[in-house]
Amino acid sequence: MLVFDPNVIGGILIGSLVPVLCHGILIMQACHYFSNFPNDPQGLKLIVIVIWIGAIVNITCSWWGLYESIITNFGMDPKLIGIPFAFNVGGGFGAFVRSTVQSIYTYRMYKYSGSLYIPVLCWGISAYGFIAGILLGATMPTAPLDVQIRYIDEWPWLVYSILGSAAVADIAITVSLCLFLRKNRGKGLERTMRIIDKLFVWTIQTGLLTSVTAIAVIIAYAVNKRICITIFRCQVSLSHFLCHSLVAWLGLLTFLTNCMLLYPSLNLSFLLTNL
Numbered sequence: 203m204l205v206f207d208p209n210v211i212g213g214i215l216i217g218s219l220v221p222v223l224c225h226g227i228l229i230m231q232a233c234h235y236f237s238n239f240p241n242d243p244q245g246l247k248l249i250v251i252v253i254w255i256g257a258i259v260n261i262t263c264s265w266w267g268l269y270e271s272i273i274t275n276f277g278m279d280p281k282l283i284g285i286p287f288a289f290n291v292g293g294g295f296g297a298f299v300r301s302t303v304q305s306i307y308t309y310r311m312y313k314y315s316g317s318l319y320i321p322v323l324c325w326g327i328s329a330y331g332f333i334a335g336i337l338l339g340a341t342m343p344t345a346p347l348d349v350q351i352r353y354i355d356e357w358p359w360l361v362y363s364i365l366g367s368a369a370v371a372d373i374a375i376t377v378s379l380c381l382f383l384r385k386n387r388g389k390g391l392e393r394t395m396r397i398i399d400k401l402f403v404w405t406i407q408t409g410l411l412t413s414v415t416a417i418a419v420i421i422a423y424a425v426n427k428r429i430c431i432t433i434f435r436c437q438v439s440l441s442h443f444l445c446h447s448l449v450a451w452l453g454l455l456t457f458l459t460n461c462m463l464l465y466p467s468l469n470l471s472f473l474l475t476n477l
Contacts, residue, residue, distance in 0.1 A: 215272075218264045225261055228254065249306070256299040263292025294336050300368060301332035307375045320378060324371050331367030334360060365423060369416035376413060 232254055236247070267286035305328055312321035338360065 215268065218261075218268045221257075221261050221264060225257055228257060253299055253302065256295050256302070260292045260295045260299065263288040263295065267292065290340070294340075297332045297335035301328045304328040304368075304371045304375070308371070311375055311378050315378060315382070320374060324374050327367045327371045331364055331371070334364050334367075338364065361423065362420065365416065365420045369413055369420065372413040372416060 232250055235250060267288035270286040270288065305325060308321050308324040308328065311324065312318065315321070
C-alpha cells in the first residue's frame with residue numbers, strides 16, 4: 203500500500219517550474235510566428251492562440267495549486283487534505299492541449315498517407331488519454347490525499363494507460379512522418395533532397411523529445427510509485443513540448459512556401475500538399 207511521502211513537495215515545485223520555462227520559449231515562438239508570418243490563414247493563427255491560452259491556464263492552475271499546497275495549507279497534516287483542485291483543473295487543460303496537438307498531427311498523417319487505419323487509431327488513443335485523464339482528475343479533487351494515492355494504487359492499469367497513450371501516439375506520428383519523408387526523398391533535385399533531409403532530422407528530434415519524455419514518465423512511475431504525484435506534475439511539461447513542436451511546424455510550412463517563391467526550381471509542392 204502506498205503511503206504519502208512529504209518529501210515530494212520539492213518534486214512538485216520542480217514539476218511546476220519546468221513548464222514555466224517552457225512557456226517562455228512558447229511565447230517567443232508565438233511572437234516570432236505572428237511577426238514573421240502575418241499572412242498565414244486565420245485558422246492557423248487561431249490554433250496557435252487556442253494552444254497558447256490552454257498552456258497559460260495550465261501553468262496558472264499549477265502554481266495556484268502549488269501556492270495552496272505550501273502556503274495556504276502550511277503546517278496541516280497532508281494526509282487529511284486533498285490535492286488542490288487547481289492541480290486537477292490544470293491537468294485537464296494539459297490533457298486538452300496534448301490531445302489537440304496530437305489530433306492535428308494525426309490529421310496531417312491522414313493527409314499524406316491517404317489511409318484511415320493508423321490515423322483513426324491515433325485519434326482514438328488521443329481521445330482516450332484526454333477522457334481518462336479528465337475522469338481521473340474529476341473523481342479525486344475533494345478526497346484526502348491518502349485516499350487519492352490509494353485510488354491510484356488500486357487502478358494501476360488506468361494510470362499506465364493514460365501515461366502510455368501519449369507515448370504511443372507520439373511514436374506512431376513520428377515514425378509515419380519519417381517514412382513519408384524518406385519515401386519522397388528522391389522526388390526532386392539535390393537542393394530539394396537537402397531540405398528533406400533537414401526536415402527528416404527535425405522530425406526525429408521533435409518526435410524523440412515528446413516520446414522520450416512520455417516513456418520516462420512511465421518508467422519513473424513503474425520504478426517508484428511513491429512519487430506518483432510528482433510524476434504527474436512533471437508530465438505537464440509534455441504538453442508544452444508538443445506546443446513547441448506545433449508552432450515550429452506551422453512556421454515550417456510558411457518557410458517552405460517562401461522557399462518555393464524564391465526558388466521555383468525546388469520541387470516542394472508535394473510537401474506543402476501533404477504536410
